[in-house]
Amino acid sequence: PAADYDARERIWKAHENYIRGLFHAMAHGRDPRIPAGLQRDVRNWGLVRGRHTDCHPADTPGWSPQLYVREARRLDNGLAWSGRDVSDIDGVPPRLPSIVAMASYWQDSHAASRIAVRDERGQWGIVNEGHFMLPAGGRYQRSPLPFELMVPHRDQCTNLMVPFCVAATHQAFSTIRMEPTSMALGEAAGTAAALAVIDRDRVDIQDVDTYRLQQMIVANGGVIQGVTNWELLQRKLKHRLDRLRG
Known part of the structure; x- marks a missing residue:
């Protein structure tokens, strides 16, 4: 939550690269623990056509341009509603x-x-x-x-x-x-x-x-x-x- 824009960009790209690498490994990896049927399914997957096409040059067409941050900072007043x-x-x-x-x-x-x-x-x-x-x-x-x-x-x-x-x-x-x-x-x-x-x-x-x-x-x-x-x-x-x- 304290990151500046450059740091947030690096965090976002690290998540994107991890997810892209995960799908590539599931589709083409040689690890015997990956079921062949799963590999066939993943190879048929792809980016959604017509989505996120008009994006920033630093972003990948077809990928969401934002990282979903579910929670970051919260107010600290001693209440801690539980x-x-x-x-x-x-x-x-x-x-x-x-x-x-x-x-x-x-x-x-x-x-x-x-x-x-x-x-x-x-x-x-x-x-x-x-x-x-x-x-x-x-x-x-x-x-x-x-x-x-x-x-x-x-x-x-x-x-x-x-x-x-x-x-x-x-x-x-x-x-x-x-x-x-x-x-x-x-x-x-x-x-x-x-x-x-x-x-x-x-x-x-x-x-x-x-x-x-x-x-x-x-x-x-x-x-x-x-x-x-x-x-x-x-x-x-x-x-x-x-x-x-x-």
Whole structure:
């Protein structure tokens, strides 16, 4: 994440060369461990026609011009929202009450490496190291995300929110990183920014009234802890009817 453009270009080309070399080895390599049927299949593969043709001179036509970077820097404010937090066990309140968005995706991490090993019969196989695929969310399959997830320490910055590179662990980020979740956190950040300057009364972003923020998010159709605006209105109406009857 700290690399300059030249260094990022070298990193990207190293990945491209590795992948190109892997396919070449699978198609033409003489290693007896490569099945002949697999080699025949790989030899029939090629670049997609008509894709990535108008590319930079340093790029290869037919190959994606960008390297997919799933995660890099993340906010460090001491919160470290974790895999346990996004599991959202039914009936257990979240670690923080200031929930402003919900994630809804599995906790998943791609394998860091694939290792060739032999079993007790001497047969070769592949072991994936670093991979996990775990459910997230409880009955609603939603994971609660608090306002503090995207707010730095006050002594570091008072006018910044980070709705994507949030203060989460690697495991929790695997759930939070999805685009719809980024949209929900982005809406919460935008609403919080409006609250910070409303009525010309400027406050530090850490001083935003999170209860009022939650009310505005729900009023705009957002979902917090499985409660929609319609459900909230139903509860308010029932409460008022009960008062009238009583």
